[in-house]
Amino acid sequence: VALSSCEAEYIAGSYAACQAVWLDSVLKELKLDVEKPIKLQIDNQSAINLARNPVLHGRSKHIEARFHFLREQVNQGSLDVVHCATGSQVADILTKSLKTDRFLNLRRALGVFQFRS
Template identity: 40%
Template sequence: MAAPTIQHFKAMTRVLRYIKGTPGQGLHYPSSSTLQIKGFSDADWVTCPDTRKSISGYCMFLGDSLVSWKSKKQTTVSRSSSESEYRALAIASCEVQWLTYLLQDFKANSKTPALLYCDNNSARYIAANPVYHERTKHIEIDCHITRERLQNNLFHLLPISTHDQVADILTKALEPIPFGYLLGKLGVINIYSPA
């Protein structure tokens, strides 16, 4: 906002064109859904060309319904894609914990731990393996909260292919076909589209 350029103007007009072209698009919440929390965590390493900070993103589902999502630039520069993904996992694990506590307050406890999906093998390995510590000293202590929550069985950390990673929509600029595919996985439908 401080120093807009032609590229910023083009990006703004592209977003406005998309919004104008999809007035009937919105989230669909099915009436029959489980109380299973499913989360998708992702990061795009060194995305910002000015600061080289990464973008974290997560999507949280209650059954098949999208209930929470966030995309945010990370506060520090990550030295590796694993560190960037691990920071995103830490943020997503906080959201899983909050949603779990919220369900408990509503007396709607899930019988199974939440599922958290991550498409980065090394970030999942760091979270699951405390012996890997020597190679991860550059990651801040607060990021190790993910490992603590994983060990406390708050969630199961599962792999997912990059193709099916729905949090990609919050961290990367996607082509129209993958963008539309991921919108459908998020539960976004267009009420004006032909059935």
């Protein structure tokens, strides 16, 4: 159970980092270049600071070591964590009830359109 939104975002970022590194290795096998560092968007500034700072904070020492994969990848230069404003999260269309205008904007951002015959 996550004790804070920072911890929850950091853990989610660590899982995303694992997927990004795996996808990078698959693309390398296919002889496709990936721009480095891979940008990982996180909407929590505290989680971003935790990933960028190699010093273990008192607030983060309870986080299991396996979740520090994100920090390791950032320190190696493989990944860069950048802030993603909450209002820019396209995934909200799948997880939240939205007002019509916001729904239409996010749907457009996904490249989905209404098909009429």
